[in-house]
Amino acid sequence: MKKIAVLGAGAWGTAVAKVICDSGKEVALWCRNSLEADRMVLERENKRYLPSIELPQRLDITSNFESMIRNAVLIVLAVPASAMRETLRRALSFSPDAGFVVLSKGFEQGSMMLADQIFVEEETRAANYFGVLSGPGFAKEIASGLPAALTLASENRLFGESVVELIHSSRMRLYLSSDVRGVLVGGAIKNVVAIAAGIADALKLGQSARAALITRGLSEMSRYGRFYGGQSKTFQGLSGIGDLTLTCTSDLSRNRTLGMALGQGKKLEEVVQSLGHVAEGVSSARELGRIADINNIDLPITRAVLSILEGRVRPPEAVKKLLDRSPKEED
Numbered sequence: 001m002k003k004i005a006v007l008g009a010g011a012w013g014t015a016v017a018k019v020i021c022d023s024g025k026e027v028a029l030w031c032r033n034s035l036e037a038d039r040m041v042l043e044r045e046n047k048r049y050l051p052s053i054e055l056p057q058r059l060d061i062t063s064n065f066e067s068m069i070r071n072a073v074l075i076v077l078a079v080p081a082s083a084m085r086e087t088l089r090r091a092l093s094f095s096p097d098a099g100f101v102v103l104s105k106g107f108e109q110g111s112m113m114l115a116d117q118i119f120v121e122e123e124t125r126a127a128n129y130f131g132v133l134s135g136p137g138f139a140k141e142i143a144s145g146l147p148a149a150l151t152l153a154s155e156n157r158l159f160g161e162s163v164v165e166l167i168h169s170s171r172m173r174l175y176l177s178s179d180v181r182g183v184l185v186g187g188a189i190k191n192v193v194a195i196a197a198g199i200a201d202a203l204k205l206g207q208s209a210r211a212a213l214i215t216r217g218l219s220e221m222s223r224y225g226r227f228y229g230g231q232s233k234t235f236q237g238l239s240g241i242g243d244l245t246l247t248c249t250s251d252l253s254r255n256r257t258l259g260m261a262l263g264q265g266k267k268l269e270e271v272v273q274s275l276g277h278v279a280e281g282v283s284s285a286r287e288l289g290r291i292a293d294i295n296n297i298d299l300p301i302t303r304a305v306l307s308i309l310e311g312r313v314r315p316p317e318a319v320k321k322l323l324d325r326s327p328k329e330e331d
Contacts (some may be wrong), residue, residue, distance in 0.1 A: 002166065005030065005072035005095075007087055009040065009061070011049040011139035011277065012103055013078025016167075018143050021059045023169040028072070034063035049277065053143045069095045074166060076133075077115075080278045081106035085118050092123060099129040099159055101152070105187030106280030107287035114184040114228075129159035132180055133167075134187040135238035136246040138253075142172060149173045151239040153183040175238060182230025183239040186221055190244040191255040191281030192288060193217030195305050197248035198259020199315045213301065214248050219331055220299050224288070227297055255281040262308055263315045285309055300325060 002025070006017040009031035017029040031037035040046055041062075044055045055061070062068045069075065072095055079087045081104045088100070102115040111118075119130050135150035142148050152167075152174045154160035160176050168174045177183060193213065200209050221244065222235045234240055247253045258279045261271040272279065289306045292299045304318040313321070 002026065002073045003028065003071055004074045004076065004166065005069045005091075005098075006076040006078055007065075007069075007091065008032075008078030008080075008083075008103075009036070009046060009049070010078060010080075011046075013076070014046045014050045014055070015053075015139035015143035016076060016078065016103065016133075017059060018053070018055055019169060019172050020167050021056045022145075023167075025166065026060075027058075028060040028062060028068040030065060030068050031061060031063050037061055037063040050139060050143055053140070065090060066094050069098075071095075072098050074099050074101065074163065076101050076103060078103040080104055081115070081280060081283065082109050082278075084108060084115055085122060088118065088122050092128070096125070097128070099131070099163065101131045101133050101163055102184075103133055104280070105134060105184075105191060106284045107188055109283045109287070112287045112291050114181075114188060116180050116184060129156050130154065130180070131156075131160055131163055132183045132187075133174075134183050134243065136242040137172075138246070138250065140252060145171055147171050147173070149175065149238055149242075151175050151177050151183055151234075151237065153177040153180045153239070155180055177234065177237075177239075179231045179234045181228050182225050182234030185225040185228050185230050186235060186239040186243060188280070188284045189217070189221040189224060189288070189302070190240075190247050191279070192285045192302050192305055193220070193244060194247040194253050194255035195259035195262070195279075195281045195285070195309075196301050198253075198256035198261075199263035199305075199308065200259075200319070201256070202260040202263025203315060203319065205319070210248065214245060217248070217301055218244060220301055223331070224291075224297060224299065227295065254279045258282070259305075265315075268309055268311070281305075282309060 004027045007030045021027040075098045131154035137148040164174045254277050285306045288302045307313045
């Protein structure tokens with residue numbers, strides 16, 4: 001049986017590992033913290049990130065990186081963007097011929113890079129295949145067996161088809177795409193817009209304002225996506241407007257939750273600490289701001305969110321600046 005290694009036992013990594021395991025595949029889940037791994041093995045539950053979800057007995061949970069990754073045909077990188085490079089580098093050293101699928105949605109801090117660029121830098125032999133799994137899905141719902149549809153993107157069609165065949169299930173329907181760059185952009189920018197949506201909700205600006213934010217957020221996603229080399233149709237699909245809408249409207253969204261707290265006047269450091277989970281929109285806003293400055297890309301929602309995150313303006317002032325911008329044609 002083909003072995004799948006999932007690196008990262010956060011909510012999303014645990015959920016995906018569970019769903020794939022439930023479909024009858026051989027799956028190993030790597031948890032960086034040995035005590036947490038032992039606890040998950042004993043209790044068959046990830047109480048920190050995915051409480052009240054029973055994990056299958058067949059799911060191999062371990063903190064031993066080398067043993068769990070050996071002989072894996074597919075490695076799923078479910079770590080935050082900040083840990084992507086280090087984890088990928090370790091995985092390549094132990095399993096140089098496996099294919100890789102990335103789950104994280106965000107930019108590497110300080111480099112302005114998305115996962116495909118990191119992969120090109122680290123995988124110098126050009127021997128490993130690469131893909132991205134993204135779209136509108138919350139870990140809690142997917143792990144509970146609720147249906148979801150996601151996009152699997154790979155520039156190598158044969159690899160993409162093999163991954164779809166390997167991890168597709170009746171509860172996690174996968175659609176194949178070749179637009180890796182577009183899918184990555186959608187996953188990163190939707191988190192920034194979700195912070196803005198949370199701020200707007202906290203300020204009680206109404207559903208009309210939320211709809212406007214989502215729509216103009218899609219415009220920013222498409223604008224940056226075209227600059228990065230993504231395809232326009234991708235932003236109209238699951239990993240674009242689908243993921244954007246879900247993240248901007250649900251109470252399960254970490255980035256929207258963070259935005260609501262900021263809109264209520266709480267400090268960023270306090271909010272991040274209380275979340276207990278990574279909110280990728282914070283670092284993505286910073287990296288996107290730098291990219292926009294260097295390349296003169298118009299990203300007004302991103303800039304407004306960044307000004308709040310950096311403490312330069314209060315949320316009501318940032319909203320006023322957005323609304324006071326000169327009228328323009330809709331793009």
